[in-house]
Amino acid sequence: MEDSMKIIDLALKDLLRSFRSMFAVGMMVVAPLIITGLMYFAFSGMASQESGEAVPLPDITVSVVNLDQPQTGLPELGALVVDFLRDPAMPDWLVVNELTSEAAARQAIDRQATGVAVIIPEKFSAVMGSGGKAEVTILHDPTLTVGPSIVKGLMEQFMDGISGAMIAYQVIDLHASENDAVLAPETQMAVLQRYTEWFTATSQNINHADQPILRFISPAGEESSAGVTTNPIGNILALTMAGQIIFFAFYTGGSSTLSLLNEDEEGTLARLFTTPTPRSMILIGKFIAVFFTVILQTLVLLVASALLFNIKWGQPVTMLLVVLGQVAAAGGLGILLISFLKSPRQAGPVLGGVLTVAGMLGGLFTVAVPGLPELFNTINLATPHGWVLRGWKLALAGAGPGEVLVPVLVSLAIGCICFAVGARIFRNRFA
């Protein structure tokens, strides 16, 4: 009983020491909130969180070069493309202008005056009459990635509308021939009109309807409209915050353990060892302080982020399980890493380097970045950070406790192994 009280006293002393330091509190709590706050400002500055709008993009200037020379009597498809891109319904970040030649478009891209150029070929409209093929070329600034693919998606959708109408005409005409009939011009127009209306309605349905033809189901089994499980901006913030919480939890695991080396260097640990308290009790007290510091930090960050950024961390039991795995892994790894050091001066490369490297490999800093390859998900799991992140991802997706058991158990196992090895090294060192 007395030993237990001493352990608690020692743990409390270290805990108080950690949280009395403004610098430590700043790094444990304020830094992750500030970094997520930056993301909050960056991604939600232009759209309401409640609206569920797609994440806005930086302005993309699209220059259209319409070289189309339609024959008399045929629809002007090139002009339709220009009208489509200039439609007021297009997103605000799509800034459209017109240029007269491909060379002018290339020069504009070189000057970074435009990001994407849409080149409509000379015989674009002629495909309507000839039944041939035409290809619109999208030139883009080679440093851009998202803008060109979005413009490509928009153009493909628009061109599929026209191609579909042409297919409708082609198929109907074929069957008219088989029936020895000729399609009257007014019937052609009526058919194209009906197809266009159908295409517009279907595109609208599949992208925006509450009950879309393609019903979207998240892996957690939740159905939502048009492929959005929750607010996309909220997702980015939640994932960013999860990454920050994990990184700084692991940092705190290491920096809290560093107090052992600091006390050793300052001589206070040696003085503590002269007291009747067994050395093993002193070490246990210090290790408990490490775990409690990480627990407190994590809980403060979860509550603060829920209040500040409206992040829903998932089902309470699931969340607690993930916190448990995170605390075990962060505390255990921190104790192991610091056990290898001879003095606090060596902490720079370990805390700064190893944890940053592991954090990057674990996907903590790129968790909200779109377009990363699937290989990352596999590589992430080579680090404890990746397993903890997986737990948070599942929790954020609404998973139940049973679904996070694997990442939580792996995190716990990693934490226990690291702790056992680290504690043994410390015990041998201070024996």
Place this chain on the structure above:
Amino acid sequence: MRILDLALKDISQIFRDKKSLIFLALMPIVFTLFMGFAFNGAVEDPDQRPRVGWIDRDGGSAASQALFDMLESSPDMVIAPLGDLSMDQAAERVRSYELAAVVETPAGFSDRLLAGEPVRLALIADANETIGQAAMQLIRPLVVRALSAAEITRLTLELYPASDVSADAQTREVFADAVEAWKSPALSVAVQPAGPVEDSGGMTNPYQQTSPGIMVQFAVFGLINSAMVLVLERKNRTLTRMLTTSLNRASIILGHVLAMFAVVLFQEVLLVLFGQFLLGVDYLRQPLAILAMLVSLGLFVTGFGLFVGVMAKTEDQVIMLSLIGMFVISALGGAWFPLDVAGPAFSRIGHFTPGAWAMDGFQNIIIRGLGFSSVMLPAAILMGYGLLFFVLAVWRFRFVEN
């Protein structure tokens, strides 16, 4: 000469520490390779395409088969038939990253679709995962094409109704014609990067992003070593002892600054040569422009390193200030991912950080293939930041800890 001696002392102190060398040289190289390998896999390895599961509960009906064929012929994804798997089991495969998404056609899909009755397909994907979002974007237009074939069939049969006897056969025939026509639509879109380095294929070499990105990140991260020297010298009073020699205060500061600059420049040159000769990143297409960028980035990092060394009181604080500097400058500056994938505010904020200007300067040369004039503004801004931090550091410089 004494300034040089002092700088040489700092440099030898940093380079004697093997751990410092690991973080200055080895880690950035390993990271460049790792990040590039990951991106490279996505670009070149077809197995990195999203794997989409397929569940057909309509028994291989005409519409189901048409949609399957359309999905399977897409060069951007891989289709994996899942037989009669339950939706829960399918969801589990998405959760475990085995599949990016799963498409399910319901029983009666084809009949209802061709009869013009409402149909609903199911798509399991994780909108929180980039691979899930990518799969959704690829699947939607192909679903519309399959639905379009059915609409065209209905329109055709309205005009030329089939006889009761051959209704089913004719419906399938018209539908097959429409599906066949969709294999080669009249209009298509081609995308190609523009600019003088068009032959490089734009960003298809992933190292064009990761090589300068990791260089910027580790240049900032590397200042831990330089700033640490300053903090330790102040803590153990080496700085005050130096004042008892004939070195004046300015010489001591300049000596440290020179060492920091030399270390950063060494690291940058190493990474540029590595990128040029082993990763195919053409830094040396404009040697003068690259030199201007390396020097200006070096000057910024030196100024920032001195500032961190002055502001930090302990080793812990050096680490944390350097880490935060690295996060802010790298993440906001587009060193980890291109700024055009983030929001407009993010992109604008990013250009308040020197990291974004460093990336702009490097990419103007290696991706856009532009000349010296294109790096003048980025280099000037980097040097401006360097000067700002240098002035702040000199203003707050103290030889002893209060």
